[in-house]
Amino acid sequence: MQNNTKKDFEPKIKVEKLTGFKGSDLEDLCDAMEKTIADAGTGLFSVGFNWVEAPPREKLESYWKGLLLVPERTLFVGRIDGVIASSIQIIKPPPSNQAQSFAATMREHFVAPWARGHGLAKLLLKAVEEECVAQKLKILKLEVRASRDAAISLYESFGFKRWGMLDKYEMVGGNYIAGYFYYKDLL
Numbered sequence: 001m002q003n004n005t006k007k008d009f010e011p012k013i014k015v016e017k018l019t020g021f022k023g024s025d026l027e028d029l030c031d032a033m034e035k036t037i038a039d040a041g042t043g044l045f046s047v048g049f050n051w052v053e054a055p056p057r058e059k060l061e062s063y064w065k066g067l068l069l070v071p072e073r074t075l076f077v078g079r080i081d082g083v084i085a086s087s088i089q090i091i092k093p094p095p096s097n098q099a100q101s102f103a104a105t106m107r108e109h110f111v112a113p114w115a116r117g118h119g120l121a122k123l124l125l126k127a128v129e130e131e132c133v134a135q136k137l138k139i140l141k142l143e144v145r146a147s148r149d150a151a152i153s154l155y156e157s158f159g160f161k162r163w164g165m166l167d168k169y170e171m172v173g174g175n176y177i178a179g180y181f182y183y184k185d186l187l
């Protein structure tokens with residue numbers, strides 16, 4: 001009889017830079033995004049949109065397709081057993097902004113609720129840092145809502161330094177929510 005160990009059932013996780021959609025990639029990415037937004041509830045999570053409820057599927061699809069056409073943006077996705085369950089974006093300053101051409105911003109980092117706790121968020125962050133270093137960028141910036149404890153703990157464990165806080169960072173249901181601003185020097 002075959003002796004199955006816990007390792008046999010561990011999902012295969014993988015992160016990659018996405019330049020086009022194949023198979024069910026686009027649907028899986030929209031699905032991951034919808035589930036992340038639904039999980040945040042009135043806590044609101046936005047990817048490109050500031051809506052409490054996920055926008056209609058066609059708008060989500062247009063968003064992701066359009067994103068791949070923006071030269072300053074790089075999209076990474078994380079897969080579990082081949083299914084896209086997470087993503088992150090690097091945004092570089094436009095060519096006209098030469099004075100800040102050394103700095104990139106990391107945005108829209110999320111893992112669908114069903115895929116959390118397997119290390120995808122960490123792998124995505126690592127991929128972003130490696131890409132920025134390869135592109136000779138010197139610092140990586142990010143901002144995050146002050147209540148996102150899991151994300152804050154992750155970013156600080158990666159060596160991001162908090163340099164600022166804004167009380168009126170976002171507005172949800174008529175109330176202001178604070179946000180934190182971080183940066184990391186890249187080697």
Ligand SMILES: CC(C)(COP(=O)(O)OP(=O)(O)OC[C@H]1O[C@@H](n2cnc3c(N)ncnc32)[C@H](O)[C@@H]1OP(=O)(O)O)[C@@H](O)C(=O)NCCC(=O)NCCS
Nearest residue numbers: 109110111116117118119120121122144148150151153154
């Ligand atoms: C934050 C988020 C991306 C983490 O995804 P994940 O796949 O569970 O994270 P990973 O398994 O790769 O990494 C786990 C690390 O994140 C942190 N973390 C994850 N969940 C946590 C929790 N509930 N409490 C505290 N820290 C947590 C820890 O540093 C942890 O490292 P450890 O396992 O060594 O302790 C995910 O919870 C998410 O998408 N949240 C909603 C969207 C969001 O907040 N995005 C970030 C700001 S835009």
